Each structure stands twice: as structure tokens, then as C-alpha cells.
Amino acid sequence: MPAYGPSLMDQPSEWFLAGKPDVMRALKTAPYDPKKNFWAPDKKEIFVKVEAKSEKGDDVTCVADGGATVVVKKSKLLPQNPSKFACAEDMVNMTFLHEAAVLGNLRERYENTLIYTYSGLFCVVINPFKLLPIYTPNVVDTYRGKRRTEVPPHLFCVVDNAYQNMVSERQCQSCLITGESGAGKTENTKKVIAYLAMVAGTPGGGQEKK
Known part of the structure; x- marks a missing residue:
């Protein structure tokens, strides 16, 4: 077990992508x-x-x-924002977009182990300090070729969109990963490389079939 926190690898990945259905339902229907x-x-x-x-x-x-x-x-x-915006996946959709609303939404998502949140073109990531089952081959397949509006927020979706644009437009793409020390920049960079290797890799260790 890693020193920085417990592993949740035996839990359903859906809980850490879109949240537990009963919890999300309760938050979004709370009195307002x-x-x-x-x-x-x-x-x-x-x-x-x-x-x-x-x-x-x-x-x-x-x-x-x-x-x-x-x-x-x-x-x-x-x-406060209406309850329907609880744990909002993209904060630009919230009725009120001020500092308290942004911090509150990020905290609420983090408390439900939802570490990825969109803010317009940006994907905000908060270090969970624990292992999560959200980088498995099944999760890769979930995000392969999908638009942002079709799946929950994830680094894989940002990377896949860049990859698909590179393939379709034949132009170089860039992903900027920034943050303070300990924020998880190195780990997320590894996830970007791993995703591209799984999506763009060819059979036979990169050797094309003749």
C-alpha cells in the first residue's frame, strides 16, 4: 500500500468518474x-x-x-447556485460563477472523490493522494473517440480530443499541464503518455503489419 493514502482500486470506476448515483441524486435535489x-x-x-x-x-x-x-x-x-448544479462537471454552466461557488464546487467534488472538473477549456485536477481505478484499460475505452459532453470530466478526454484533432487536421497539438509543487503534474504527464501509447500504439510493439 502506498504511503500517501489507501487504495480504492477494488471499487467501481464509475463512482470516481460520475459519482455514486444515490449521493449525486441527493445533492442535486436538496432544498434550495x-x-x-x-x-x-x-x-x-x-x-x-x-x-x-x-x-x-x-x-x-x-x-x-x-x-x-x-x-x-x-x-x-x-x-449559492441551485441544487441542480451540485458537483457541476463544467463550472461555466453554473448560474453564479464567483470565488465561493468555484471553491465550493471543487471541494464538493473532491469530497466525493471526483478529482477532475472542467472550467471551460480547462480541466482542473486535484491530487487525491490515493490510488483510484480511473486509469484502467476499460476507462481508456470509455473515453476513446468521445466528445467532452458525452463522458464525465477526465484527463483522458482532453488528451483524446487533442489526439483526434491531430489525426483529422494533420496539425501538431499541445497539452499544457501546470500547477504548484505536489499538485500532480508529473503523474498526470505519465497518464497522458500512457493513454497515447494505448490509443495510438500499433500491434507488435509498434511494428506495422506488412
Whole structure:
């Protein structure tokens, strides 16, 4: 077992690509009131979800998810997205696209072991610090030749789109992998190379049949 975390290789890969169906259903159908549900700044968590209870001038008394009562300036509250956008696969589709919404969505997906999230043309990756069954040959087949809208977010989809464009347009393609130290750049680069080897490789170790 690796030192950086437990292995989840014996779990269904679908859980780590699109989420567990029952959990996703519960998140996307949770009660939502645009007049009461907000994000509030927090010293420890940066932003927390709160429910507005009462107003007095510019002060709004709210109850945070953890049950604590907080008083927040009305101007500091940011609207939450409707529940249907919970664990959004592409954040550009969210109704409200502010810092709290972005951080909240990434955290919610990470808590459900969904490490890949699209943000327009970009694919955001968060290091899970554990082994996940999302790089198997079956997963490769799932993403081979698929559009982004047809499958859950994954590095393989980004790479496959670049590969398909290279083949069809006969032009060089580039994939930029960037991040801070320890973010997982090297590991994701390995995954890119492995995917291309599996998709573009020819039988016989690269030797074409005569």
C-alpha cells in the first residue's frame, strides 16, 4: 500500500468518474431557496454555506451548515447556485460563477472523490493522494473517440480530443499541464503518455503489419 493514502482500486470506476448515483441524486435535489441560501466569508474555511434567518439594517443573521449562528454584512453574502448544479462537471454552466461557488464546487467534488472538473477549456485536477481505478484499460475505452459532453470530466478526454484533432487536421497539438509543487503534474504527464501509447500504439510493439 502506498504511503500517501489507501487504495480504492477494488471499487467501481464509475463512482470516481460520475459519482455514486444515490449521493449525486441527493445533492442535486436538496432544498434550495435563492432568498435564503448564501455563501458567507469564513476565517478558517474561506467560505461557508449559510441560511439567512433575519435582517437588521445591513446585518444578516445566518445559520451555517455546522449549526453555528453568524452575523454577516449583507454586502458580503454571495448567492449559492441551485441544487441542480451540485458537483457541476463544467463550472461555466453554473448560474453564479464567483470565488465561493468555484471553491465550493471543487471541494464538493473532491469530497466525493471526483478529482477532475472542467472550467471551460480547462480541466482542473486535484491530487487525491490515493490510488483510484480511473486509469484502467476499460476507462481508456470509455473515453476513446468521445466528445467532452458525452463522458464525465477526465484527463483522458482532453488528451483524446487533442489526439483526434491531430489525426483529422494533420496539425501538431499541445497539452499544457501546470500547477504548484505536489499538485500532480508529473503523474498526470505519465497518464497522458500512457493513454497515447494505448490509443495510438500499433500491434507488435509498434511494428506495422506488412
